Amino acid sequence: MDSSSGAARSRELEKVFSRTRKEFPDPLKAQVQGNLPPWLQGTLLRNGPGKHSVGETSYKHWFDGLALLHSFTIKDGEVHYRSKFLRSDTYKCNMEANRIVVSEFGTMAYPDPCKNIFSKAATYLSNVIPDFTDNCLINIIRCGEDVYAVTETNYIRKIDPHTLETLEKVNYTKYVAVNLATSHPHYDSAQNTINMGTSIGEKGKTKYIIFKIPAVNPEKEKKKSCVKYAEVMCSIPSQGLLSPSYYHSFGMSENYIIFLEQPFKLDIMKLATAYFRGVNWASCLSFHKDEKTWIHIVDKRTKKTLSTKFYTDCMVVYHHINAYEEDNHIVFDVIAYKDNSLYDMFYLANLNENFDEQNVLTSVPLCKRFVIPLQHDKNAEVGTNFIKLLSTTAKALKEKDDSIYCQPEVLCEGIELPRINYDYNGKNYRYIYAAHVQWRPIPTQISKYDILTKKMLIWEEDHCWPAEPLFVPSPNAKEEDDGVILSVIVSTDPEKASFLLILDGKTFTEIARASVKVDVHLDLHGYFIPDEK
Numbered sequence: 001m002d003s004s005s006g007a008a009r010s011r012e013l014e015k016v017f018s019r020t021r022k023e024f025p026d027p028l029k030a031q032v033q034g035n036l037p038p039w040l041q042g043t044l045l046r047n048g049p050g051k052h053s054v055g056e057t058s059y060k061h062w063f064d065g066l067a068l069l070h071s072f073t074i075k076d077g078e079v080h081y082r083s084k085f086l087r088s089d090t091y092k093c094n095m096e097a098n099r100i101v102v103s104e105f106g107t108m109a110y111p112d113p114c115k116n117i118f119s120k121a122a123t124y125l126s127n128v129i130p131d132f133t134d135n136c137l138i139n140i141i142r143c144g145e146d147v148y149a150v151t152e153t154n155y156i157r158k159i160d161p162h163t164l165e166t167l168e169k170v171n172y173t174k175y176v177a178v179n180l181a182t183s184h185p186h187y188d189s190a191q192n193t194i195n196m197g198t199s200i201g202e203k204g205k206t207k208y209i210i211f212k213i214p215a216v217n218p219e220k221e222k223k224k225s226c227v228k229y230a231e232v233m234c235s236i237p238s239q240g241l242l243s244p245s246y247y248h249s250f251g252m253s254e255n256y257i258i259f260l261e262q263p264f265k266l267d268i269m270k271l272a273t274a275y276f277r278g279v280n281w282a283s284c285l286s287f288h289k290d291e292k293t294w295i296h297i298v299d300k301r302t303k304k305t306l307s308t309k310f311y312t313d314c315m316v317v318y319h320h321i322n323a324y325e326e327d328n329h330i331v332f333d334v335i336a337y338k339d340n341s342l343y344d345m346f347y348l349a350n351l352n353e354n355f356d357e358q359n360v361l362t363s364v365p366l367c368k369r370f371v372i373p374l375q376h377d378k379n380a381e382v383g384t385n386f387i388k389l390l391s392t393t394a395k396a397l398k399e400k401d402d403s404i405y406c407q408p409e410v411l412c413e414g415i416e417l418p419r420i421n422y423d424y425n426g427k428n429y430r431y432i433y434a435a436h437v438q439w440r441p442i443p444t445q446i447s448k449y450d451i452l453t454k455k456m457l458i459w460e461e462d463h464c465w466p467a468e469p470l471f472v473p474s475p476n477a478k479e480e481d482d483g484v485i486l487s488v489i490v491s492t493d494p495e496k497a498s499f500l501l502i503l504d505g506k507t508f509t510e511i512a513r514a515s516v517k518v519d520v521h522l523d524l525h526g527y528f529i530p531d532e533k
């Protein structure tokens, strides 16, 4: 790339990762082009970082930015946009002090004047685990009827999905013993919310906990949050008691939970001393390139982990795509990297002038399919492949010590932020909708991947930066791809507004777009709430 196009690209990136965004809390009518399907009525809620400096201070990492919620409400052919900063305690403390006073993933902040809210030094020694941020910027989830903005700490924030107002702060730790929890829960057929978190116990009794938040509040007359009725489904002891794995999501089939204990770990001693050492939380994550990845399979019915030891090579996974059972096997798909360099690329210092030189992915994301045999001959010879499915080349090989080595099939390359038709979660499925990345971590395309034909359909447009594509099924859907894909597109063309893109689920071609002439931020994940009929 020559230097002038490099500079132009840097200016575009600067806009995409712009440090400070404004909020537009009042509904703003979007300009609709094309034909919105009449059945598509509801609100697309999305979350992501929207403000990377407060007063004279700036965050160092893109994942640190203050949560900015935005929504597109689609009703009777019209689309309205709003955006609002999450009024987290973190946001309020920062604003009050006019500087960053609460630590985030990539930025350690101190001293902290919000003594009453975020406890610090003294409790670090007695409890080991610091009090984390409630800057819930990663995703939007549902617990019963309530909607929450979430991150990966113990705090989630209830929001009003219509006005985007911030409601109560809920501390998972009060109801289940987790210090961290994923921002990617699952929902079972009864609409219960299933999530996983890490419990950093005293005397090194560290474990991973799978918990269920009931869809229905058992004490209906009391308007309590369903999270208060959370119950532990199962727990898995951590292999390293002071170094639990870091994980961003997990898989769930009809009867099983799939958890990857990967060699990308959180060092508890580093975490406990980070504040004193003046280093960020990110530096407490370490990658162990010579270790294996353990695959834990929990049976939801017995609440027990399968006793066979399944493992695969060293890898780093952030997003699970789907998992299902077929003829006594579990099939699960993930996006895997060969190292942990991805998160480092999102330091804001890397997202400017030298972006193209510095931010080449050292490993492209690979979409990998793993298969676990649910039954196997204990007397089989070493090297026997236990996989009987004809549809895949994935293997599960017997090792000398009776453990099973899982060798994946690579389905495709270059996809991240995967979504599926969630009605097919836990079921044999065919399509993955994702952001498409090549050698840079920033997507410029979105794609629909057909697992059966191995074909990929792509949407792209000049100066357009797409966000995670979300699939919404049509009301009487017969086939898996009967529906639409929604993606928020940030435009860096001064002549073109940012817009909500609506693609046809089958052809992956545009059916409508709703443009808004305001500054729209690049977001991470979201949730669609259909209007009730």
Ligand SMILES: CC1=C(/C=C/C(C)=C/C=C/C(C)=C/C=O)C(C)(C)CCC1
Residues within 6 Å of the ligand: 063, 103, 104, 105, 132, 133, 138, 151, 152, 153, 180, 248, 281, 282, 318, 524
């Ligand atoms: C604050 C904090 C954390 C935050 C992690 C974050 C904010 C991760 C974001 C990941 C994203 C956005 C991934 C996208 O694919 C940790 C490391 C869990 C533990 C220590 C405290």
Ligand SMILES: [Fe+2]
Residues within 6 Å of the ligand: 184, 248, 318, 319, 525
């Ligand atoms: Fe994610």
